[in-house]
Amino acid sequence: MLKPVTSDMPLACRPHDHSHCVSHALQSAESLCEQRGLRLTTLRKRVLELVWASHKPLGAYDILAVLSETDGRRAAPPTVYRALDFLLEHGLVHRIASLNAFVGCNHPGKVHQGQFLICRNCHAAVELLRSNIDAAVLASAASVGFSVEGQTVEISGLCAACKENP
Numbered sequence: 197m198l199k200p201v202t203s204d205m206p207l208a209c210r211p212h213d214h215s216h217c218v219s220h221a222l223q224s225a226e227s228l229c230e231q232r233g234l235r236l237t238t239l240r241k242r243v244l245e246l247v248w249a250s251h252k253p254l255g256a257y258d259i260l261a262v263l264s265e266t267d268g269r270r271a272a273p274p275t276v277y278r279a280l281d282f283l284l285e286h287g288l289v290h291r292i293a294s295l296n297a298f299v300g301c302n303h304p305g306k307v308h309q310g311q312f313l314i315c316r317n318c319h320a321a322v323e324l325l326r327s328n329i330d331a332a333v334l335a336s337a338a339s340v341g342f343s344v345e346g347q348t349v350e351i352s353g354l355c356a357a358c359k360e361n362p
């Protein structure tokens with residue numbers, strides 16, 4: 197028997213009003229930038245909005261394509277890359293190395309690396325924030341004398357919704 201998509205599943209894996217995710221993300225970005233005295237320029241905000249178009253990580257080329265399509269003129273790649281660097285640096289987006297793509301962060305302003313469950317079917321990336329995983333990675337690395345500089349963990353598989361409704 198198929199289990200219904202339930203509310204204890206991560207938002208990224210079930211139908212929801214995504215416009216709330218987008219407005220929440222843009223609001224948090226604005227207040228974070230204000231607190232830290234950073235400038236959320238029109239382009240930075242636009243790029244963040246595009247990354248948040250869905251819970252699917254988006255590549256820089258996709259962002260460039262949408263920008264030149266919707267804004268009429270060709271967006272210069274270096275400016276878009278700089279906007280992405282800004283968003284990365286300030287924890288507003290994460291880079292998913294295995295997909296060479298970016299995904300919005302649910303907890304900006306909090307120092308974290310995050311673990312991602314990446315669905316191979318719908319491509320949604322669900323961010324987990326488990327400090328015990330961070331701690332286990334740090335301890336294991338330290339035990340072999342390795343200094344960790346980044347520890348984004350990417351786990352591939354099938355999300356609950358895709359597993360229930362193949």
Ligand SMILES: [Zn+2]
Pocket residue numbers: 207208212213214215217218251
């Ligand atoms: Zn959403």
Ligand SMILES: [Zn+2]
Pocket residue numbers: 290300301302303304308309310323
């Ligand atoms: Zn995050």
Ligand SMILES: [Zn+2]
Pocket residue numbers: 315316317318319320354355356357358359
């Ligand atoms: Zn899925």
